Amino acid sequence: MKNLTLVIPAKKEEGSLPIVLNEVKNFDCSIIIILEETDNATIEAIKDFNCKKIYQKGRGYGNAIIEGINEVKTDYLCIFNADGSFDPKYLREMLDLCKNRDYVFSSRYLKSAGSDDDTIVTQIGNFIFSTLGNILFSSKLSDILFTYILGKTSSFRSLNLKCKDFCLCVEIPINAKKMNASYRDIPSYERKRIGGNKKVNEFRDGFKILIYMIKRFLNF
Ligand SMILES: Nc1nc2c(ncn2[C@@H]2O[C@H](COP(=O)(O)OP(=O)(O)O)[C@@H](O)[C@H]2O)c(=O)[nH]1
Ligand SMILES: [Mg+2]
Numbered sequence: 001m002k003n004l005t006l007v008i009p010a011k012k013e014e015g016s017l018p019i020v021l022n023e024v025k026n027f028d029c030s031i032i033i034i035l036e037e038t039d040n041a042t043i044e045a046i047k048d049f050n051c052k053k054i055y056q057k058g059r060g061y062g063n064a065i066i067e068g069i070n071e072v073k074t075d076y077l078c079i080f081n082a083d084g085s086f087d088p089k090y091l092r093e094m095l096d097l098c099k100n101r102d103y104v105f106s107s108r109y110l111k112s113a114g115s116d117d118d119t120i121v122t123q124i125g126n127f128i129f130s131t132l133g134n135i136l137f138s139s140k141l142s143d144i145l146f147t148y149i150l151g152k153t154s155s156f157r158s159l160n161l162k163c164k165d166f167c168l169c170v171e172i173p174i175n176a177k178k179m180n181a182s183y184r185d186i187p188s189y190e191r192k193r194i195g196g197n198k199k200v201n202e203f204r205d206g207f208k209i210l211i212y213m214i215k216r217f218l219n220f
Helices: 017-027 040-045 061-071 088-098 120-137 153-158 168-178 202-217
Strands: 004-009 030-035 052-055 076-079 103-107 149-152 183-187
Touching: 004 017, 004 061, 017 030, 017 040, 017 088, 030 061, 052 061, 061 153, 061 168, 076 088, 076 153, 088 103, 088 149, 088 183, 103 168, 120 168, 120 202, 149 153, 168 202
Parallel strands: 004 030, 004 076, 030 052, 103 183
Antiparallel strands: 076 149, 103 149
């Protein structure tokens, strides 16, 4: 998979990222990790791994992914979490399916998919947001917030992404749909994060995403 780069945003992931990097070593793809310069514990934890590190100039999850995408040199990229929840066994299939489309999204809610990381709150939230995406934007996705997305680097760049926070999760499918991009979703099983804490706050970030979707629908 020499034509693929994993874009890995990482914040306080010293307990998980080394294990994730060991796991993806066998996949022969490039790796870009985007983290904060002050995140000493994560920097120290991955010092023996020979992969590209970028210190993000801005702040936030979305900002990290945008800065990472700008650095990719391969034809394809995949957004990949540092917490161990994304299973790399799907990468080959995603890459193959992406040959004749712009993006392949992963979904925890298709047949034979699932999640060990979901709580009842996130499960209900994910259902509401995916339904909202289907109603407001005809996104035709069953899991709009699961940002395990592989796509053509040129397509990602043409999205002109702006969200610096977790709203980026929905900005990607909304912009892709508005640009008439081609995509599909495939079943994926989300694992539990290995260590550390989740950075998303279900209520605060969920509310922000809701407001963002409404604003986009109203073209604000
Ligand atoms: N560089 C960077 N990475 C972040 C930031 N916020 C979250 N991440 C990373 O983004 C990924 C997803 O975050 P996580 O807390 O697991 O959220 P969830 O899986 O969507 O519930 C993880 O790899 C985090 O370490 C941030 O502000 N900066
Ligand atoms: Mg996670």
